[in-house]
Amino acid sequence: MAYAARKDDHVRLAVAQQREFTDTRHACQFDDIEFVHHALRGTAERVVSLNTNIAGMTWRTPLYVNAMTGGSARTGEINRALAIAAGETGLAIASGSMSAYLADPAVAETYRVLRSENPDGYVIANVNANATPDMAARAVELLAADALQVHVNAVQETVMPEGDRDFTAWPGNIARMTEALGIPVIVKEVGFGISADTVTQLADLGVRHIDVSGTGGTNFARIENARRHGDDFDLLGEWGLSTPACLVEASEPARLRGVTLLASGGIRNPLDVVRSLALGAGAAGVSGHFLAILETGGVDALIATITTWIARIRHLMMLLGAATVADLAHTDVLLTGRLAEVCRLRGVD
Ligand code: FNR
Numbered sequence: 001m002a003y004a005a006r007k008d009d010h011v012r013l014a015v016a017q018q019r020e021f022t023d024t025r026h027a028c029q030f031d032d033i034e035f036v037h038h039a040l041r042g043t044a045e046r047v048v049s050l051n052t053n054i055a056g057m058t059w060r061t062p063l064y065v066n067a068m069t070g071g072s073a074r075t076g077e078i079n080r081a082l083a084i085a086a087g088e089t090g091l092a093i094a095s096g097s098m099s100a101y102l103a104d105p106a107v108a109e110t111y112r113v114l115r116s117e118n119p120d121g122y123v124i125a126n127v128n129a130n131a132t133p134d135m136a137a138r139a140v141e142l143l144a145a146d147a148l149q150v151h152v153n154a155v156q157e158t159v160m161p162e163g164d165r166d167f168t169a170w171p172g173n174i175a176r177m178t179e180a181l182g183i184p185v186i187v188k189e190v191g192f193g194i195s196a197d198t199v200t201q202l203a204d205l206g207v208r209h210i211d212v213s214g215t216g217g218t219n220f221a222r223i224e225n226a227r228r229h230g231d232d233f234d235l236l237g238e239w240g241l242s243t244p245a246c247l248v249e250a251s252e253p254a255r256l257r258g259v260t261l262l263a264s265g266g267i268r269n270p271l272d273v274v275r276s277l278a279l280g281a282g283a284a285g286v287s288g289h290f291l292a293i294l295e296t297g298g299v300d301a302l303i304a305t306i307t308t309w310i311a312r313i314r315h316l317m318m319l320l321g322a323a324t325v326a327d328l329a330h331t332d333v334l335l336t337g338r339l340a341e342v343c344r345l346r347g348v349d
Contacts, residue, residue, distance in 0.1 A: 002162075003100035003107075004072035006227075011069060011078065011291065013223040018292035021217075021268075028216030028266045029242035032339030033275040036332035041321035048317045050310070052325045054092070054260060054282050055147045055184035055209045057122060061310055062277055062325050064092040066211070066264045066285030067126045067149055067188070071100030076110030078291070081299040083117035085290075089306040092122035094149050094285070098139040099128055108142055115143045122146045124186065128153070129170035133180035140183065147184040149211070150174055155192045155240065159224035159233045175205040189213040191220055191265050193241030196249040196348075203257035210259055211285060212250060214243035216266025218288035242266070244279060244339050249348045251280030270312035274320070277328045 020026070052062040065086050069075035075096070086093035095114050100107050114123050125145035127136050129152050140148055152170060157163035178185045186209040187194075187202050193214030194202075202210055221236035241249075243265040254261045263276035264285035273284040294302045322328045335343055343349050 003103065007069055007071045007075045007096070007100065009227055010223060011075060013226050014218050014288050015292050015295050017218060017223065018288050026268075028268075029244045029337075029339040029342075030216065030266060030268070030272045030275055032335060032337040033244055033279070034334040034336060035275075035278070035320060036334060038321070038332070042319050043321045043323055045314060045318045047323045048314050049324055050314060050317075052282050054262070055186060057146065059092055059122060059283060060090045061313070062283040063273055063306070063309065063313070064283055064285045065094065065290055066213075066287040067094040067096050067124075067151065067190075068287050068291060069096035070098065070111040070114075071096070071107050072110065076107075076113060078294065079110060080113040080117055081294055081302070082290070083114045083121075084299050085294070085302040085306060087118035087121050088303050089310065090121075091306060092124065092283075093118065094124035095126045095143060095145075097126050097128055097151060098142070101142065102127070102131070102135050102138060112142055124149050126151060127177075129167075129173050130164070131173065131177065133176050136177045136181060140181065145183065147186055147209070148177070148181055149186045149188050150177060151188050151190050153190040153192075153220065155236055156190055156220040156224055159221050159228075159236055161228055161231070163224075171201070171205055174202070174207065178206040184209055186211055186262065188262075188264070191215060191218050192239060193243065193246045193265070194250060195241060195246065196253050196346075199250045199253045199259060199261075200257065203253070203259050208259055209262065210250075210254070211262035211264055212243060212246035213285075214246045214265040215240040216242050216244075217268070218265070242339065242342065243276070244335075245342045245346070247276060247279035247281055248335065248339075248343050249346050252348075254280070270309045270316060273309070273313055274316045274328065275333070277325050278331050278333055280329060282325065
Protein backbone atom coordinates (compact mmCIF):
# COMPACT_ATOMS: atom_id res chain seq x y z
CA MET A 1 0.00 0.00 0.00
CA ALA A 2 2.86 2.38 0.84
CA TYR A 3 4.30 1.67 -2.61
CA ALA A 4 0.97 2.17 -4.37
CA ALA A 5 0.34 5.56 -2.74
CA ARG A 6 3.85 6.75 -3.52
CA LYS A 7 3.58 5.69 -7.18
CA ASP A 8 0.28 7.54 -7.56
CA ASP A 9 1.80 10.64 -5.89
CA HIS A 10 4.75 10.58 -8.29
CA VAL A 11 2.48 10.52 -11.33
CA ARG A 12 0.24 13.31 -10.01
CA LEU A 13 3.16 15.55 -9.04
CA ALA A 14 5.16 14.86 -12.22
CA VAL A 15 2.16 15.79 -14.38
CA ALA A 16 1.66 18.98 -12.32
CA GLN A 17 5.33 19.82 -12.90
CA GLN A 18 4.88 19.43 -16.68
CA ARG A 19 1.84 21.77 -16.57
CA GLU A 20 3.99 24.31 -14.74
CA PHE A 21 6.64 23.96 -17.48
CA THR A 22 4.04 24.69 -20.16
CA ASP A 23 2.61 27.66 -18.26
CA THR A 24 6.03 29.22 -17.71
CA ARG A 25 7.42 28.33 -21.18
CA HIS A 26 10.05 26.34 -19.31
CA ALA A 27 13.59 26.99 -20.55
CA CYS A 28 16.44 24.55 -20.06
CA GLN A 29 20.00 24.11 -21.21
CA PHE A 30 18.87 22.40 -24.42
CA ASP A 31 18.10 25.98 -25.53
CA ASP A 32 21.83 26.68 -25.20
CA ILE A 33 22.62 24.24 -28.05
CA GLU A 34 22.43 25.86 -31.50
CA PHE A 35 23.13 24.16 -34.81
CA VAL A 36 25.18 26.26 -37.22
CA HIS A 37 23.11 26.50 -40.39
CA HIS A 38 24.91 25.42 -43.57
CA ALA A 39 22.60 26.28 -46.47
CA LEU A 40 23.95 23.68 -48.92
CA ARG A 41 24.59 20.72 -46.63
CA GLY A 42 21.15 19.13 -46.59
CA THR A 43 20.57 15.58 -47.78
CA ALA A 44 17.53 13.71 -49.15
CA GLU A 45 14.83 12.51 -46.78
CA ARG A 46 14.82 9.09 -48.46
CA VAL A 47 18.44 8.37 -47.46
CA VAL A 48 17.96 9.25 -43.80
CA SER A 49 18.05 6.20 -41.53
CA LEU A 50 16.94 6.50 -37.91
CA ASN A 51 18.42 3.13 -36.95
CA THR A 52 20.61 3.14 -33.86
CA ASN A 53 22.47 0.32 -32.13
CA ILE A 54 21.60 0.27 -28.46
CA ALA A 55 22.16 -2.33 -25.79
CA GLY A 56 22.49 -5.33 -28.03
CA MET A 57 19.94 -4.48 -30.69
CA THR A 58 19.13 -2.15 -33.55
CA TRP A 59 16.32 0.25 -32.63
CA ARG A 60 14.34 1.66 -35.55
CA THR A 61 14.18 5.06 -33.87
CA PRO A 62 16.64 6.84 -31.55
CA LEU A 63 13.83 7.59 -29.09
CA TYR A 64 12.36 5.62 -26.17
CA VAL A 65 9.74 5.85 -23.47
CA ASN A 66 11.80 6.06 -20.30
CA ALA A 67 11.15 4.56 -16.87
CA MET A 68 8.12 5.72 -14.97
CA THR A 69 5.73 3.55 -13.14
CA GLY A 70 3.81 0.44 -12.03
CA GLY A 71 2.81 -0.98 -8.64
CA SER A 72 -0.75 0.35 -8.25
CA ALA A 73 -4.02 -0.11 -10.14
CA ARG A 74 -3.84 3.37 -11.64
CA THR A 75 -0.19 3.11 -12.68
CA GLY A 76 -0.89 -0.32 -14.19
CA GLU A 77 -3.38 1.39 -16.51
CA ILE A 78 -0.77 4.03 -17.36
CA ASN A 79 1.72 1.27 -18.17
CA ARG A 80 -0.86 -0.40 -20.39
CA ALA A 81 -1.36 2.81 -22.39
CA LEU A 82 2.39 3.52 -22.59
CA ALA A 83 2.98 -0.03 -23.85
CA ILE A 84 0.30 0.32 -26.52
CA ALA A 85 1.85 3.62 -27.68
CA ALA A 86 5.36 2.12 -27.72
CA GLY A 87 4.10 -0.93 -29.65
CA GLU A 88 2.22 1.17 -32.23
CA THR A 89 5.19 3.45 -32.87
CA GLY A 90 8.02 0.92 -32.54
CA LEU A 91 9.70 2.64 -29.60
CA ALA A 92 11.63 0.87 -26.86
CA ILE A 93 10.03 1.24 -23.44
CA ALA A 94 11.35 1.00 -19.88
CA SER A 95 9.36 -0.04 -16.84
CA GLY A 96 9.23 2.02 -13.67
CA SER A 97 11.10 0.68 -10.67
CA MET A 98 9.98 -2.88 -9.99
CA SER A 99 10.67 -2.76 -6.22
CA ALA A 100 6.93 -2.97 -5.56
CA TYR A 101 6.74 -6.26 -7.50
CA LEU A 102 9.85 -7.65 -5.81
CA ALA A 103 8.24 -6.89 -2.42
CA ASP A 104 4.78 -8.14 -3.38
CA PRO A 105 4.20 -10.32 -6.49
CA ALA A 106 0.47 -9.50 -6.29
CA VAL A 107 1.16 -6.32 -8.32
CA ALA A 108 2.91 -8.25 -11.13
CA GLU A 109 0.19 -7.47 -13.68
CA THR A 110 0.72 -3.69 -13.35
CA TYR A 111 4.19 -4.25 -14.87
CA ARG A 112 3.55 -7.31 -17.04
CA VAL A 113 1.28 -5.22 -19.31
CA LEU A 114 4.46 -3.64 -20.71
CA ARG A 115 5.16 -6.97 -22.39
CA SER A 116 1.65 -8.36 -22.90
CA GLU A 117 0.50 -5.17 -24.72
CA ASN A 118 3.77 -4.96 -26.66
CA PRO A 119 4.87 -8.54 -27.34
CA ASP A 120 7.44 -7.77 -30.05
CA GLY A 121 8.85 -4.57 -28.58
CA TYR A 122 12.14 -3.78 -26.87
CA VAL A 123 11.22 -3.81 -23.18
CA ILE A 124 13.53 -2.76 -20.35
CA ALA A 125 13.07 -3.84 -16.72
CA ASN A 126 14.05 -1.42 -13.93
CA VAL A 127 15.40 -1.98 -10.41
CA ASN A 128 17.20 0.17 -7.85
CA ALA A 129 20.87 -0.15 -6.98
CA ASN A 130 20.11 -2.08 -3.78
CA ALA A 131 18.93 -5.06 -5.83
CA THR A 132 20.77 -8.37 -5.87
CA PRO A 133 21.40 -10.28 -9.11
CA ASP A 134 18.59 -12.63 -8.09
CA MET A 135 16.09 -9.77 -7.67
CA ALA A 136 17.19 -8.25 -10.98
CA ALA A 137 16.72 -11.63 -12.70
CA ARG A 138 13.15 -11.88 -11.32
CA ALA A 139 12.32 -8.41 -12.66
CA VAL A 140 13.79 -9.28 -16.08
CA GLU A 141 11.92 -12.58 -16.17
CA LEU A 142 8.53 -11.00 -15.45
CA LEU A 143 8.81 -8.77 -18.52
CA ALA A 144 10.87 -11.13 -20.69
CA ALA A 145 12.99 -7.98 -20.81
CA ASP A 146 15.64 -7.27 -23.44
CA ALA A 147 17.71 -5.13 -21.05
CA LEU A 148 17.77 -4.00 -17.43
CA GLN A 149 17.95 -0.45 -16.14
CA VAL A 150 19.48 0.08 -12.70
CA HIS A 151 18.57 3.50 -11.37
CA VAL A 152 20.84 5.52 -9.11
CA ASN A 153 18.80 8.18 -7.32
CA ALA A 154 20.76 9.40 -4.30
CA VAL A 155 19.28 12.92 -4.45
CA GLN A 156 15.71 11.59 -4.51
CA GLU A 157 16.42 9.17 -1.63
CA THR A 158 17.93 12.00 0.41
CA VAL A 159 14.80 14.13 0.11
CA MET A 160 12.41 11.20 0.70
CA PRO A 161 11.55 10.86 4.40
CA GLU A 162 11.50 7.06 3.95
CA GLY A 163 14.56 7.13 1.64
CA ASP A 164 17.85 5.22 1.85
CA ARG A 165 20.46 6.59 4.19
CA ASP A 166 23.44 4.57 2.97
CA PHE A 167 24.60 4.42 -0.67
CA THR A 168 27.90 2.61 -0.12
CA ALA A 169 26.72 -0.76 -1.43
CA TRP A 170 25.59 0.59 -4.82
CA PRO A 171 28.85 0.25 -6.84
CA GLY A 172 29.30 -3.39 -5.76
CA ASN A 173 25.65 -4.20 -6.44
CA ILE A 174 25.87 -2.66 -9.92
CA ALA A 175 29.01 -4.69 -10.72
CA ARG A 176 27.35 -7.92 -9.53
CA MET A 177 24.16 -7.34 -11.56
CA THR A 178 26.14 -6.39 -14.68
CA GLU A 179 28.26 -9.50 -14.40
CA ALA A 180 25.45 -11.93 -13.59
CA LEU A 181 22.56 -11.01 -15.85
CA GLY A 182 23.55 -11.99 -19.37
CA ILE A 183 21.57 -9.11 -20.92
CA PRO A 184 22.65 -5.46 -21.31
CA VAL A 185 22.54 -3.38 -18.13
CA ILE A 186 21.86 0.34 -18.45
CA VAL A 187 22.70 2.43 -15.39
CA LYS A 188 20.56 5.56 -15.24
CA GLU A 189 20.04 8.60 -13.07
CA VAL A 190 16.52 9.86 -12.48
CA GLY A 191 17.04 13.52 -13.37
CA PHE A 192 20.22 14.74 -11.63
CA GLY A 193 22.81 13.70 -14.21
CA ILE A 194 25.86 11.47 -14.60
CA SER A 195 29.26 13.18 -14.58
CA ALA A 196 32.33 12.20 -16.61
CA ASP A 197 33.87 10.79 -13.42
CA THR A 198 30.80 8.61 -12.84
CA VAL A 199 30.99 7.31 -16.42
CA THR A 200 34.59 6.25 -15.79
CA GLN A 201 33.63 4.69 -12.44
CA LEU A 202 30.76 2.77 -14.05
CA ALA A 203 32.98 1.61 -16.92
CA ASP A 204 35.39 0.23 -14.30
CA LEU A 205 32.43 -1.68 -12.82
CA GLY A 206 31.77 -3.28 -16.21
CA VAL A 207 28.84 -1.08 -17.31
CA ARG A 208 28.60 -0.37 -21.05
CA HIS A 209 25.32 1.57 -21.29
CA ILE A 210 24.59 4.75 -19.33
CA ASP A 211 21.53 6.99 -19.43
CA VAL A 212 22.74 10.36 -18.10
CA SER A 213 19.22 11.55 -17.18
CA GLY A 214 20.18 15.06 -16.14
CA THR A 215 18.39 18.17 -14.92
CA GLY A 216 16.06 20.24 -17.07
CA GLY A 217 12.88 18.18 -16.86
CA THR A 218 11.18 16.13 -14.14
CA ASN A 219 12.70 17.14 -10.81
CA PHE A 220 12.42 14.51 -8.08
CA ALA A 221 13.94 16.76 -5.41
CA ARG A 222 10.88 18.99 -5.82
CA ILE A 223 8.46 16.09 -6.19
CA GLU A 224 9.69 14.41 -3.01
CA ASN A 225 9.70 17.73 -1.19
CA ALA A 226 6.06 18.21 -2.13
CA ARG A 227 5.32 14.80 -0.56
CA ARG A 228 6.77 15.89 2.80
CA HIS A 229 4.18 17.43 5.04
CA GLY A 230 5.24 20.42 7.10
CA ASP A 231 8.90 19.35 7.17
CA ASP A 232 10.41 20.99 4.10
CA PHE A 233 13.66 19.74 2.54
CA ASP A 234 13.83 22.32 -0.22
CA LEU A 235 17.62 22.64 -0.48
CA LEU A 236 18.18 20.47 -3.55
CA GLY A 237 15.76 21.96 -6.10
CA GLU A 238 18.63 23.24 -8.27
CA TRP A 239 20.99 20.29 -7.65
CA GLY A 240 22.52 18.31 -10.49
CA LEU A 241 24.09 18.47 -13.93
CA SER A 242 21.97 19.30 -16.95
CA THR A 243 21.48 16.63 -19.62
CA PRO A 244 23.44 18.60 -22.28
CA ALA A 245 26.28 19.29 -19.80
CA CYS A 246 26.48 15.56 -18.98
CA LEU A 247 26.68 14.67 -22.66
CA VAL A 248 29.39 17.25 -23.34
CA GLU A 249 31.59 16.16 -20.45
CA ALA A 250 30.91 12.43 -20.61
CA SER A 251 31.07 11.73 -24.34
CA GLU A 252 34.88 11.55 -24.51
CA PRO A 253 35.37 9.17 -21.54
CA ALA A 254 32.41 7.15 -22.83
CA ARG A 255 33.96 6.82 -26.29
CA LEU A 256 37.34 5.85 -24.84
CA ARG A 257 35.76 3.16 -22.64
CA GLY A 258 33.33 1.76 -25.23
CA VAL A 259 30.29 3.06 -23.33
CA THR A 260 27.08 4.01 -25.15
CA LEU A 261 25.41 7.11 -23.72
CA LEU A 262 21.67 7.61 -23.69
CA ALA A 263 20.13 11.03 -23.10
CA SER A 264 17.15 11.78 -20.92
CA GLY A 265 16.00 14.55 -18.62
CA GLY A 266 14.16 17.54 -20.06
CA ILE A 267 13.64 16.34 -23.63
CA ARG A 268 10.71 18.55 -24.74
CA ASN A 269 10.59 18.16 -28.53
CA PRO A 270 12.24 16.48 -31.55
CA LEU A 271 14.88 19.24 -31.74
CA ASP A 272 16.06 18.31 -28.23
CA VAL A 273 16.32 14.68 -29.42
CA VAL A 274 18.50 15.69 -32.38
CA ARG A 275 20.59 18.00 -30.16
CA SER A 276 21.21 15.05 -27.80
CA LEU A 277 22.28 12.81 -30.67
CA ALA A 278 24.63 15.54 -31.96
CA LEU A 279 26.26 15.67 -28.51
CA GLY A 280 26.98 11.94 -28.67
CA ALA A 281 23.92 10.11 -27.34
CA GLY A 282 22.79 6.97 -29.15
CA ALA A 283 19.12 7.64 -28.34
CA ALA A 284 16.98 9.98 -26.25
CA GLY A 285 14.40 9.01 -23.62
CA VAL A 286 11.28 10.86 -22.56
CA SER A 287 9.23 10.42 -19.38
CA GLY A 288 7.42 13.46 -17.98
CA HIS A 289 6.43 15.06 -21.27
CA PHE A 290 4.91 11.84 -22.65
CA LEU A 291 3.13 11.16 -19.36
CA ALA A 292 1.50 14.60 -19.44
CA ILE A 293 0.31 14.05 -23.03
CA LEU A 294 -1.14 10.68 -22.05
CA GLU A 295 -2.90 12.14 -19.02
CA THR A 296 -4.36 15.02 -21.02
CA GLY A 297 -5.20 13.45 -24.37
CA GLY A 298 -5.11 9.68 -23.85
CA VAL A 299 -3.22 7.03 -25.78
CA ASP A 300 -4.25 8.30 -29.23
CA ALA A 301 -2.74 11.71 -28.48
CA LEU A 302 0.49 10.06 -27.34
CA ILE A 303 0.68 7.90 -30.48
CA ALA A 304 0.07 10.97 -32.66
CA THR A 305 2.77 12.95 -30.84
CA ILE A 306 5.37 10.18 -31.11
CA THR A 307 4.56 9.70 -34.80
CA THR A 308 5.06 13.42 -35.45
CA TRP A 309 8.31 13.42 -33.46
CA ILE A 310 9.71 10.56 -35.57
CA ALA A 311 8.88 12.45 -38.77
CA ARG A 312 10.43 15.66 -37.40
CA ILE A 313 13.64 13.89 -36.31
CA ARG A 314 13.96 12.64 -39.89
CA HIS A 315 13.35 16.15 -41.28
CA LEU A 316 15.92 17.73 -38.97
CA MET A 317 18.51 15.10 -39.96
CA MET A 318 17.75 15.82 -43.63
CA LEU A 319 18.28 19.54 -43.03
CA LEU A 320 21.55 18.88 -41.17
CA GLY A 321 22.85 16.55 -43.90
CA ALA A 322 22.97 13.59 -41.53
CA ALA A 323 22.02 10.31 -43.23
CA THR A 324 22.66 8.37 -40.01
CA VAL A 325 22.49 9.02 -36.29
CA ALA A 326 26.29 8.72 -36.18
CA ASP A 327 26.58 11.48 -38.83
CA LEU A 328 24.96 13.91 -36.39
CA ALA A 329 28.15 13.83 -34.32
CA HIS A 330 29.84 15.70 -37.21
CA THR A 331 27.39 18.63 -37.28
CA ASP A 332 28.51 22.08 -36.12
CA VAL A 333 26.98 23.08 -32.81
CA LEU A 334 27.41 26.20 -30.73
CA LEU A 335 27.12 25.95 -26.96
CA THR A 336 25.89 29.20 -25.49
CA GLY A 337 24.68 30.72 -22.21
CA ARG A 338 24.64 28.75 -18.99
CA LEU A 339 25.61 25.51 -20.76
CA ALA A 340 28.78 27.10 -22.17
CA GLU A 341 29.59 28.46 -18.71
CA VAL A 342 29.17 25.05 -17.06
CA CYS A 343 31.29 23.39 -19.75
CA ARG A 344 34.02 26.01 -19.30
CA LEU A 345 34.03 25.51 -15.53
CA ARG A 346 34.20 21.73 -16.01
CA GLY A 347 37.11 22.13 -18.43
CA VAL A 348 35.31 20.73 -21.49
CA ASP A 349 34.03 22.28 -24.71
C1 FNR B 1 10.26 8.60 -13.21
N1 FNR B 1 11.60 8.19 -13.33
C2 FNR B 1 11.96 6.95 -12.88
N2 FNR B 1 13.19 6.43 -13.19
C3 FNR B 1 13.54 5.19 -12.80
O1 FNR B 1 14.63 4.75 -13.15
N3 FNR B 1 12.68 4.43 -12.05
C4 FNR B 1 11.44 4.88 -11.71
O2 FNR B 1 10.67 4.18 -11.05
C5 FNR B 1 11.06 6.18 -12.11
N4 FNR B 1 9.83 6.68 -11.79
C6 FNR B 1 9.38 7.84 -12.40
C7 FNR B 1 8.05 8.23 -12.26
C8 FNR B 1 7.56 9.33 -12.95
C9 FNR B 1 6.12 9.72 -12.81
C10 FNR B 1 8.43 10.08 -13.78
C11 FNR B 1 7.93 11.27 -14.56
C12 FNR B 1 9.76 9.72 -13.90
C13 FNR B 1 12.62 9.09 -13.91
C14 FNR B 1 12.65 9.07 -15.43
O3 FNR B 1 12.97 7.81 -15.95
C15 FNR B 1 13.65 10.12 -15.96
O4 FNR B 1 14.95 9.75 -15.58
C16 FNR B 1 13.37 11.52 -15.44
O5 FNR B 1 11.98 11.71 -15.28
C17 FNR B 1 13.88 12.61 -16.36
O6 FNR B 1 13.24 12.57 -17.63
P1 FNR B 1 12.03 13.56 -18.05
O7 FNR B 1 10.88 13.23 -17.19
O8 FNR B 1 12.52 14.96 -17.81
O9 FNR B 1 11.78 13.24 -19.49
